[in-house]
Amino acid sequence: xxxxxxxxxxxxxxxxxxxxxxxxxLESLQHRGQESWGIAVFGHDVYKKLGLVVESPEDxxxxxxMSGNVGIGHVRYSTKGRTAVENAHPIKIGNFFFIAHNGxxxxxxxxTSKASMESSIPSSVxxxxxxxxxxxxxxxxxxxxxxxxxxxxxxxxxSYSMVVLTEERELLAVRDERGFRPLCMGYQEETKTYFIAxxxxxxxxxxxxxxxxxxxxxxxxxxxxxxxxxxxxxxxKHAYCPFEYTYFSNPSSYLNGISVYLARKRIGAELAKKxxxxxxxxxxxxxxxxxxxxxFSMESKIPxxxxxxxxxxxxxxxxxxxxxxxxxxxxxxxKKVGAVRAIVDGKNVIVVDDSIVRGTSSLIxxxxxxxxxxxxxxxxxxxxxIRYPCYAGIDFPTKEELITYRFCKDKSDLSHINEMVxxxxxxxxxxxxDIGGLSRGIGxxxxxxxxxxxxxxxxxxxxxxxxxxxxxxxx
Amino acid sequence: xxxxxIGNASREHAIAEALERSKHHPMIFWLAEIxxxxxFEICKRSGGEFALSKTTAPEKVASHAEKxxxxxxxxxxxxxxxxxxxxxxxxRGIPCVGASRDVAxxxxxxxxxxxxxxxxxxxxxxxxxxxxxSQEAYTVLERYSDTLTWLQNIALKPARQAxxxxxxxxxxxxxxxxxEKQRFKSKHADWLEGYMKSYSDxxxxxxxxxxxxGPEYTLQCFADGNCIKGMPLVQDNKHAHEFDIGTETGGMGxxxxxxxxxxxxxxxxxxxSLEIVRALVKAIQDKTGKIYHGVVAGQMMLTEIEGxxxxxxxxxxxxxxxxxxLGLLKTDFVDVCLAIIDGRLSKLDIEFDDKxxxxxxxxxxxxxxxxxxxxxxxxxxxxxxxxxxxxxxYWGSASLSEGGEILSAGSRLVEILAMSDDIQRASRIVDKxxxxxxxxxxxxxxxxxxxxxxxxxxKRIDIADRVRRLYQYRRSKGILGKRIDWLPRVGKMDPVALxxxxxxxxxxxx
Numbered sequence: 001x002x003x004x005x006x007x008x009x010x011x012x013x014x015x016x017x018x019x020x021x022x023x024x025x026l027e028s029l030q031h032r033g034q035e036s037w038g039i040a041v042f043g044h045d046v047y048k049k050l051g052l053v054v055e056s057p058e059d060x061x062x063x064x065x066m067s068g069n070v071g072i073g074h075v076r077y078s079t080k081g082r083t084a085v086e087n088a089h090p091i092k093i094g095n096f097f098f099i100a101h102n103g104x105x106x107x108x109x110x111x112t113s114k115a116s117m118e119s120s121i122p123s124s125v126x127x128x129x130x131x132x133x134x135x136x137x138x139x140x141x142x143x144x145x146x147x148x149x150x151x152x153x154x155x156x157x158x159s160y161s162m163v164v165l166t167e168e169r170e171l172l173a174v175r176d177e178r179g180f181r182p183l184c185m186g187y188q189e190e191t192k193t194y195f196i197a198x199x200x201x202x203x204x205x206x207x208x209x210x211x212x213x214x215x216x217x218x219x220x221x222x223x224x225x226x227x228x229x230x231x232x233x234x235x236x237k238h239a240y241c242p243f244e245y246t247y248f249s250n251p252s253s254y255l256n257g258i259s260v261y262l263a264r265k266r267i268g269a270e271l272a273k274k275x276x277x278x279x280x281x282x283x284x285x286x287x288x289x290x291x292x293x294x295x296f297s298m299e300s301k302i303p304x305x306x307x308x309x310x311x312x313x314x315x316x317x318x319x320x321x322x323x324x325x326x327x328x329x330x331x332x333x334x335k336k337v338g339a340v341r342a343i344v345d346g347k348n349v350i351v352v353d354d355s356i357v358r359g360t361s362s363l364i365x366x367x368x369x370x371x372x373x374x375x376x377x378x379x380x381x382x383x384x385x386i387r388y389p390c391y392a393g394i395d396f397p398t399k400e401e402l403i404t405y406r407f408c409k410d411k412s413d414l415s416h417i418n419e420m421v422x423x424x425x426x427x428x429x430x431x432x433x434d435i436g437g438l439s440r441g442i443g444x445x446x447x448x449x450x451x452x453x454x455x456x457x458x459x460x461x462x463x464x465x466x467x468x469x470x471x472x473x474x475x
Numbered sequence: 476x477x478x479x480x481i482g483n484a485s486r487e488h489a490i491a492e493a494l495e496r497s498k499h500h501p502m503i504f505w506l507a508e509i510x511x512x513x514x515f516e517i518c519k520r521s522g523g524e525f526a527l528s529k530t531t532a533p534e535k536v537a538s539h540a541e542k543x544x545x546x547x548x549x550x551x552x553x554x555x556x557x558x559x560x561x562x563x564x565x566x567r568g569i570p571c572v573g574a575s576r577d578v579a580x581x582x583x584x585x586x587x588x589x590x591x592x593x594x595x596x597x598x599x600x601x602x603x604x605x606x607x608x609s610q611e612a613y614t615v616l617e618r619y620s621d622t623l624t625w626l627q628n629i630a631l632k633p634a635r636q637a638x639x640x641x642x643x644x645x646x647x648x649x650x651x652x653x654x655e656k657q658r659f660k661s662k663h664a665d666w667l668e669g670y671m672k673s674y675s676d677x678x679x680x681x682x683x684x685x686x687x688x689g690p691e692y693t694l695q696c697f698a699d700g701n702c703i704k705g706m707p708l709v710q711d712n713k714h715a716h717e718f719d720i721g722t723e724t725g726g727m728g729x730x731x732x733x734x735x736x737x738x739x740x741x742x743x744x745x746x747x748s749l750e751i752v753r754a755l756v757k758a759i760q761d762k763t764g765k766i767y768h769g770v771v772a773g774q775m776m777l778t779e780i781e782g783x784x785x786x787x788x789x790x791x792x793x794x795x796x797x798x799x800x801l802g803l804l805k806t807d808f809v810d811v812c813l814a815i816i817d818g819r820l821s822k823l824d825i826e827f828d829d830k831x832x833x834x835x836x837x838x839x840x841x842x843x844x845x846x847x848x849x850x851x852x853x854x855x856x857x858x859x860x861x862x863x864x865x866x867x868x869y870w871g872s873a874s875l876s877e878g879g880e881i882l883s884a885g886s887r888l889v890e891i892l893a894m895s896d897d898i899q900r901a902s903r904i905v906d907k908x909x910x911x912x913x914x915x916x917x918x919x920x921x922x923x924x925x926x927x928x929x930x931x932x933x934k935r936i937d938i939a940d941r942v943r944r945l946y947q948y949r950r951s952k953g954i955l956g957k958r959i960d961w962l963p964r965v966g967k968m969d970p971v972a973l974x975x976x977x978x979x980x981x982x983x984x985x
Contacts, residue, residue: 187720191659207646207648225841
């Protein structure tokens with residue numbers, strides 16, 4: 001039930017058919033989910049497919065036929081081993097009510113018992129479906145979206161950036177009061193279309209202009225009377241996910257008005273200040289760490305080079321390893337990375353990567369570099385040590401699988417972790433970022449960030465989740 | 476003295492108020508299609524009369540003027556000009572401040588205006604092409620989409636002034652959206668053809684112009700046939716919502732000053748714009764042999780290709796732009812009108828307060844896309860608070876019932892004007908007044924708090940700087956106004972090629 005996804009919504013005041021725009025927008029959110037995709041347009045049934053947003057002629061025909069000026073879409077990556085099209089979003093509730101969700105609801109059991117007091121809930125219900133059912137139950141009583149979300153947000157514990165298409169031809173966008181996952185809105189002048197999207201890069205690809213982020217605790221409603229926004233919850237303490245900045249989001253996007261690219265670059269510079277290590281070249285692990293490697297190189301004056309190449313032209317070459325649900329396939333994707341011998345051979349190499357989770361990818365990369373003749377290998381990591389699971393929408397495994405836990409258990413001393421992970425990866429040096437460096441690099445105070453995966457402090461969630469095994473969490 | 480005005484909106488309320496301020500203390504008479512509460516009140520106060528009547532029927536308007544025995548008439552909106560109301564008044568010997576039918580052509584037909592501009596070689600031109608059907612438009616757009624690159628990024632407009640509606644800029648730049656964009660262009664062309672069916676007074680239906688970008692501004696002028704005098708520049712904000720988001724409206728608010736220019740337009744650009752408007756009025760007088768007396772305005776844009784460029788012309792004040800300039804006007808407005816009528820404008824010194832002004836419109840939710848939702852809500856305004864803040868409130872799309880209640884009529888409900896030393900201060904003063912306008916049934920109102928804000932102004936200044944650097948570079952290289960289009964294997968194309976048959980259309984017509 002944990003997933004990391006991308007959502008999009010569109011409402012055209014020019015009565016333009018939005019289906020094509022939804023699909024093109026999803027293509028630019030593909031980095032957020034490569035497992036399944038789907039769109040729902042007002043007046044039509046939902047259309048969902050497994051795999052990448054590529055259309056077969058059959059898809060194209062159906063999408064062309066989905067005429068309507070309001071719609072939503074979703075790309076998904078889940079942690080479920082088995083991937084089923086019925087788990088793809090948008091989720092249909094009733095006849096013409098659709099919901100697409102990015103995030104994780106942590107208190108499913110509690111919510112199920114609340115919802116089942118009013119109607120019977122199927123046992124196979126997913127968290128998003130449950131949110132949808134509960135939302136409709138509340139709305140049927142109150143007939144007003146703002147008060148419905150005021151009530152629902154009290155009941156929900158977890159992260160949600162959602163788009164909803166209602167029976168009354170309304171497009172709703174909501175972001176939880178802590179703001180874990182990103183959500184923004186944009187406007188495309190020529191077709192008079194408002195867009196809601198997980199990231200601003202989707203707006204760019206559609207020729208739409210970023211208006212601003214949807215605020216944490218905000219409901220944006222677009223209907224025939226225009227666009228209006230309401231705060232359903234005023235929570236002062238936010239918990240923006242820093243992993244969005246270091247890895248997940250597209251570098252061309254802006255989150256909270258901060259350029260993801262520049263944040264990565266600044267984090268790289270922070271790392272160079274923290275670890276003034278010696279080296280001949282700075283090389284990024286493609287692709288997400290590239291801006292950080294630039295930043296590291298500029299600050300340290302050590303030349304930047306491309307020492308690792310990702311084979312983009314091979315089948316699956318453009319996939320992201322992190323969001324690949326199966327570990328074996330994940331390694332497969334990393335193996336599509338090759339070293340540039342001319343750059344690496346005989347050199348003291350500083351490798352910049354965004355994070356180390358299990359350590360499997362880093363092991364492979366270290367191995368590739370050694371075989372290409374690297375004399376010395378230092379890893380610098382833009383994200384602080386990941387020591388605990390995420391309950392707010394990122395698929396980290398249970399702590400037993402994390403390399404930091406396996407080698408350091410609950411010890412939080414950074415230099416100890418650096419040493420132990422370097423030992424585990426069999427490299428000369430590992431230097432993790434710390435919270436200060438991360439927050440300075442991003443440009444947000446650490447109190448505005450969710451840091452539970454590195455501190456184990458889950459107080460930004462309303463209740464402390466039970467640590468369950470990975471298998472339990474998935475089903 | 477008796478003066479009569481025509482029209483229903485905030486602009487006309489501002490005209491009525493400027494007349495009322497005059498030392499001549501005229502009795503003010505008015506013809507309108509809805510009972511504007513503000514104008515109604517002024518008529519009553521001045522000892523004049525207010526009557527409901529069709530304002531585009533020359534006979535009806537003229538007989539009212541005769542019945543009331545007015546000394547002159549001033550026309551607010553454009554449609555009475557297009558229908559020849561000033562012509563009929565003058566035929567009956569009643570002086571009129573308002574462009575006569577033939578010269579108002581520069582506003583009524585955006586196509587004729589462009590032809591005139593190219594024919595007389597007036598600066599600030601745009602490439603254009605006219606069509607009589609959407610089919611014709613679509614065929615040409617399809618045929619030339621690869622050979623005349625300017626046709627890829629275009630503005631599709633109704634060829635006639637149609638209440639400011641129906642303008643659509645389409646950029647075809649992403650290959651993966653090309654089919655969508657072509658479909659969209661033809662869809663809008665169809666829409667335009669349907670929309671233009673209600674206008675039988677013009678042959679051209681659809682106008683396509685090259686897409687330009689840059690800051691827009693309005694230059695309003697008084698014209699008496701010999702002399703054209705410019706007023707302070709005003710910048711209108713068309714988009715419904717903050718930071719230029721949402722459907723384009725009639726105008727959600729406007730800024731001016733201090734002085735004659737705007738923070739993002741130079742004195743030289745003001746002068747050049749004024750020369751362009753002068754040249755165009757001279758050209759239409761020359762072409763028709765008729766005198767232009769009334770108000771004329773250039774809806775201008777600073778563009779990289781031409782510098783100050785005409786987007787459209789107005790044969791009247793802009794709304795809300797009228798509020799800014801009439802609020803600043805120090806010279807007696809009746810004297811100005813009399814000078815226009817007598818052709819003495821060059822001898823009259825027209826003075827404006829050296830202040831900054833901000834106007835903001837307030838509209839019920841639903842405007843502009845679903846006006847029915849914005850209609851028939853009871854309105855309440857605390858005019859006392861607004862007076863205390865030294866602001867002026869002008870009624871727009873509102874109607875006073877027999878019982879004295881005010882109902883919203885679907886468009887911009889009221890416009891509020893503030894004057895101060897700088898634009899940002901004036902903007903904040905208007906914002907203070909906004910909560911005192913309410914709908915009694917709880918239906919929402921909206922306005923733009925960003926108009927006149929530091930953020931929006933810096934954005935405009937920024938864009939203007941970029942455009943200015945580009946057009947001044949072009950000027951220094953002697954290529955200002957020149958378009959160069961080149962295609963692989965074909966070589967240099969002449970983007971003006973399509974214009975040749977456009978200009979011959981004008982000669983047939985003329």
